[in-house]
Amino acid sequence: MLLWAVLTVIAVITAAAATIPLVRRYEAQATPKQAVLAVLSDQLADVDAQQQAGTIAAPEADALRLEIKRRMLSTGREVEAKVRPLGTGALGGLAIGLAAVVAVAATALYATLGRPDLATTTPAPAAPLAPTATTGAPDIASVVGQLEERMKRTPNEPEGWRMLGWSYFQTSRFKESAEAYRKALALAPKAPGYASAYGEALVQAANGIVSPTAVQAFTDARALDPADARARYFLGLAKQQSGDRKGAIDEWIALLGEAPADAPWGAELRRVIGEAAKADGIDVSARLAAIVPPAPVTTAPNPSAEQVAAVKAMPAGDQQAMIRRMVDGLADKLKANPNDPEGWVRLMRARMVLGDTAAATTARRQALAALQGNPAALAQINEASQSLGISGK
Missing domain, CATH: 1.25.40 (Serine Threonine Protein Phosphatase 5, Tetratricopeptide repeat)
Known part of the structure; x- marks a missing residue:
């Protein structure tokens, strides 16, 4: 009798596991709107990080935040239809029927294949499962698609084209990024950061080659803002690619000397200067020593x-x-x-x-x-x- 009682409990648990999904609240499921809001929230965090890193100016960052928050409010007001394939009564009947089928089938199967005459044994405890990491990538493509549709409706909005160019760049769609930045720059040629962003997208689309069009974009960016670090770096790279290696090193050393001591790209620029100078046999040690020395690179040693x-x-x-x-x-x-x-x-x-x-x-x-x-x-x-x-x- 104890065995049959245990089997009955197991059958009930199995039936419940099979039927609970039929009657659970569909409202508790994740919705596409929540995924979009998560992506927009991440974009806000990325804007904060870029402003702290100094790659975008405060007015530009404020404009980005305002646009992202507007889209969050717009998405939050959208009403999503509840998905319920069957009515409440039909679901309840289906659940009861399925539970009965599971219980009867389990009993019949055990009566046919089981061995109730065998002695009961206590199984050894199972080894615990190792934790697994699950990830859920938000549908970034749909968010970019919404921005694309918006620009079809408002093609004369420079900030929208700039945001679309930035979104393309973050997803490694460099050719589309350059085209979007070009349109933004045509509508607002003096907007801060537009020209250098356009130039960088052109460089990435050309696999690192600074084309004449990119040089012109960086030249325009430096004319608008002499402290534009991105424009100055790539103008130095253009000199190096054209054979003026000494001019490139001079450009980069000048940029490094004017950079803040905590600039996140300072150590990497110093490394680039050192490698370029070594390749051309140019001694820049004294000039680099006059600039704030870089922080030592610390790496964790391998354990013995x-x-x-x-x-x-x-x-x-x-x-x-x-x-x-x-x-x-x-x-x-x-x-x-x-x-x-x-x-x-x-x-x-x-x-x-x-x-x-x-x-x-x-x-x-x-x-x-x-x-x-x-x-x-x-x-x-x-x-x-x-x-x-x-x-x-």
Whole structure:
């Protein structure tokens, strides 16, 4: 009798598991509107990060925030239809019928194939499952599509074209980005940042080649704002590609000397200068020494075999605590010296291994903000994010 009582309980649980999805509230399901709002919220965070990094001016950042918030309000007011394939009464009847079928089928199956005469044994406890990380990439394409539709309706809005160019650039659609920036620049030729953004999109679309059109865009940008770091860097790169390596080094050293001491791209620019000078046999050590020295790059050393063995001998709980302390230590080092793309990749990977998708996403956002002005490092971060399954938040 005890066996049949246990089997009855199991059949009831199985029937409940099969029928609960039929009668649960559909209102609790995630909606497309929530996904769009999540993407817009992430765009707000990206604007804050870019303003802190100095890649966009405060008025431009305020305009972006205003537009994104307007779209959030517009999306929030949209009413989504409830999806309920059957009425409440029909769902209830279907659930009861399915439960009955499950119970009868289970009883018949056991009566045919089961062995109630065997002695009951206590199974060994199953090994706990390792935590898994799940990610849900928001539908960024739909958001970009909405912006595309908006520009079809309002083609004379320069800020809309600038936002579309920025969205294309973030998704590596560089040719479309350059075209959108070109339209924005044609409508507002003196808007801050438009010309240099257009030039950078042209460079990326040409696989790193600074074309004459891009040179003109950067020249116009520097004429509007002599402190435009992006324009000055790429104008130096244009000199290097045209054979004027000394002129490129002079341009970059001047830019480095006028940059803030905490500029996130300062250490990378110093490295570029050093490599260019070494390749051409030019001694720039004294000129670089006169500029604020870069912060030392700190990387976490690989553990020794003894350290690995000691960790494996620890209880599972202590192992997890030690791993988390090591990961947090890496995060602290990156705060002190953010110009370390390999370190950011290690941090993102470690966060994902620990199952902390939110922390991995935060690390990605911090890395993109810290490495602004370093296209190669940004590409490395984006590539690692895609391989790890970290969404673009």
